[in-house]
Structures are given as structure tokens and as C-alpha cells.
Amino acid sequence: MKPVDLRSDTVTQPTAGMRAAMAAAPLGDDVFGDDPSVNALQEKIASQLGFEAALFVPTGTQSNLCGVLAHCQRGDEYIVGQMQHCYRWEGGGAAVFGSVQPQPLDHQPDGSLALGDIEAAIKPDDPHFARTKLLALENTLGGQVLSQTYLEKATKLAHSRGLSTHLDGARLFNAAVAQAATNGSDARTEAHRIASLFDSVSVCFSKGLGAPVGSALCGSKELIARARRIRKMAGGAMRQSGLLAAAASYALDHHVERLAQDHALARRLAEGLEGIEGMAFDVPETNILFVDLLGPARERSAELLQHLKNEGVLATGLYRLRFVTHLDVDAAGIDRVVTAVRSFFRQ
Numbered sequence: 001m002k003p004v005d006l007r008s009d010t011v012t013q014p015t016a017g018m019r020a021a022m023a024a025a026p027l028g029d030d031v032f033g034d035d036p037s038v039n040a041l042q043e044k045i046a047s048q049l050g051f052e053a054a055l056f057v058p059t060g061t062q063s064n065l066c067g068v069l070a071h072c073q074r075g076d077e078y079i080v081g082q083m084q085h086c087y088r089w090e091g092g093g094a095a096v097f098g099s100v101q102p103q104p105l106d107h108q109p110d111g112s113l114a115l116g117d118i119e120a121a122i123k124p125d126d127p128h129f130a131r132t133k134l135l136a137l138e139n140t141l142g143g144q145v146l147s148q149t150y151l152e153k154a155t156k157l158a159h160s161r162g163l164s165t166h167l168d169g170a171r172l173f174n175a176a177v178a179q180a181a182t183n184g185s186d187a188r189t190e191a192h193r194i195a196s197l198f199d200s201v202s203v204c205f206s207k208g209l210g211a212p213v214g215s216a217l218c219g220s221k222e223l224i225a226r227a228r229r230i231r232k233m234a235g236g237a238m239r240q241s242g243l244l245a246a247a248a249s250y251a252l253d254h255h256v257e258r259l260a261q262d263h264a265l266a267r268r269l270a271e272g273l274e275g276i277e278g279m280a281f282d283v284p285e286t287n288i289l290f291v292d293l294l295g296p297a298r299e300r301s302a303e304l305l306q307h308l309k310n311e312g313v314l315a316t317g318l319y320r321l322r323f324v325t326h327l328d329v330d331a332a333g334i335d336r337v338v339t340a341v342r343s344f345f346r347q
């Protein structure tokens with residue numbers, strides 16, 4: 001049987017509809033600005049999120065790099081959370097390639113950065129200090145949705161102190177779908193509400209949206225022009241990339257609202273694991289369930305992951321056990337995961 005792969009929402013295969021859209025895409029050389037499918041995607045995502053312009057890039061990592069380096073010069077600094085992708089998980093790219101210093105802050109339990117901590121981290125204009133230039137936030141962060149009220153306050157604080165703001169919205173649409181469910185609104189409205197608070201937003205098409213490759217950085221025309229130079233330097237200016245942009249466009253048209261199904265499956269998994277002694281977790285707000293092993297189980301995460309693998313279930317456990325739902329899992333698959341975890345704790 002095919003394994004139930006919950007390592008990440010990046011493992012999805014393009015659907016038949018997406019492959020057809022890719023096959024039919026008109027193409028050109030995007031380095032000359034000639035690829036109609038890339039241009040259409042950039043216009044679509046920029047307008048959906050309320051920006052003047054967007055840039056299609058191969059990865060979310062490169063999108064964040066282009067974003068941070070478009071905002072910051074050498075010797076500038078960005079304020080960021082300890083667990084955010086653009087600090088912890090990108091090989092220190094902003095420092096390595098841009099000589100931009102990160103100022104990481106600890107997260108609050110809800111994933112936010114305390115406003116007081118942000119305020120305290122903004123350095124005075126003094127030759128001793130790097131110039132604090134940018135506040136970078138992430139939503140969702142580890143599957144947690146940062147509240148609209150918090151995002152409003154944090155971006156307002158940053159702007160009032162002359163900082164720019166960047167959102168790593170790799171899973172922005174997961175946040176938007178969850179927020180829409182709470183507000184009785186719709187996902188596209190919520191995505192726009194969140195994104196419009198920021199000077200730049202990076203979105204991944206290759207996560208829950210189910211495209212094989214690609215991210216977009218959105219911002220002002222001027223910012224995107226700077227980002228375009230950085231993308232070139234980073235080797236991310238591609239040629240007939242409309243083949244990939246067509247998949248991303250298809251994902252925006254067809255795979256946003258369905259993220260609610262992934263969220264429901266993550267909750268189904270949490271419900272199925274309820275009551276197992278030695279496991280602790282919060283009910284997931286979106287498509288990621290993190291689990292902590294407690295007591296005697298604490299040292300057994302590698303053993304559990306191996307057991308799951310033997311049972312045809314793939315998950316990861318770098319800091320905590322992580323199960324991510326997506327387009328290519330269904331309720332039957334989730335129930336297999338529950339059975340496999342329960343059989344481990346019965347041993």
C-alpha cells in the first residue's frame with residue numbers, strides 16, 4: 001500500500017487538472033519578461049493580495065531572501081522570531097548573501113512576537129548598532145494563525161518606528177481559510193486583509209496549494225524591481241517557467257477553499273490520538289499537528305517514527321513530532337495513522 005506521507009504538505013503530486021493546465025500553458029522566456037503564464041500569475045497574485053507587483057521565484061527560501069534583501073542594505077538588521085523560516089531554516093541566507101543581521105526574538109505561546117520585545121529590539125540610530133530596518137513575521141507559524149488584531153498592532157508599531165514589514169506567508173492561505181471559518185467570511189477576503197498590512201508578502205504555491213514548484217514575492221513596483229535583481233544574482237531567473245506558473249495559477253483558482261479539508265483532517269487526527277498517555281498536543285488550527293512525547297515516551301520519538309514507517313506512515317521529528325495534512329491524504333489515511341500510533345503505545 002502507498003504510505004500515508006505526513007512529512008510535509010510539499011509532497012503533493014500535481015493533479016490531472018493541474019497537469020493539463022501546465023501542458024496547455026503559453027510560454028516565453030521570462031528573463032526577457034516574455035512568458036505570458038508567468039506574467040499572468042504575477043498579476044493574479046499581486047492583485048489578489050492587494051499589491052502593485054509580484055515576482056515568481058523557484059522557492060519560498062529565495063522569495064524570503066529576495067524580500068529581506070530588497071528591504072535591507074548591508075549592515076541593516078531585521079527583527080524576526082526564533083522559529084521563523086527566514087531566520088532558522090534558510091541557512092542564514094540573509095546574513096550570508098546580504099550581510100543583513102537577524103535580531104531573533106522568542107515567540108509567545110500563540111506564536112506572536114511580544115510588542116514590547118519588538119519595541120525593545122529596535123536599536124537607536126547610533127554607530128554602535130546595526131540599523132533596524134525590517135520586521136519579519138510568519139503566518140501561519142507552525143500551523144498557528146496569528147490574529148488579525150495582533151498583526152495590525154505589530155505592523156503599526158513597526159511602521160510608526162520607520163521599519164518596513166515582511167510577511168512570510170508560505171501558508172498565508174491556510175491562515176486565511178481558518179480566519180474565514182472563524183469570521184464567517186471568505187478566504188480570499190481574509191488573505192487580502194492579512195497581506196495588506198505588510199510591505200511585502202511571500203506566498204508558497206508548493207505547500208498546501210499543491211503546485212510542484214514555486215513561490216511569489218509581492219510588493220510595490222519599486223521593491224519588486226529590486227527583488228528581481230536579487231533573484232537574478234541568486235540564480236532564480238528562469239526561462240520558460242510559465243510551465244510552473246501555470247500550475248501555481250491553477251492552484252490559486254482551484255486549491256484555496258479546499259484547504260479547509262486539510263484542516264479538518266488534521267483535527268480528525270488530533271481527535272483520534274486523544275487520550276493516549278505520553279502524547280501532548282493542541283488541537284490544530286490549520287493543517288499541522290505538533291506532538292510532544294512526555295514521560296517515559298519522551299526518548300522514544302525515533303522509535304515511534306520507525307514504527308510508523310514500518311506501518312506505512314511517514315512523519316518528521318526534528319524538534320517535535322510533526323504531522324502535516326494535504327491534498328494527497330484522505331480520512332482513511334488519517335485513520336491508518338491513528339491505528340499505527342495507537343499500536344505503538346500498546347506495545
Ligand SMILES: *Cc1c(COP(=O)(O)O)cnc(C)c1O
Pocket residue numbers: 058059060061062064085086138168170171204206207215
Ligand atoms: C516551506 C517554507 C518556506 C520555504 O519554502 P521552500 O520552497 O522550501 O524554500 C518559507 N517559509 C515557510 C514558513 C515555510 O513553511
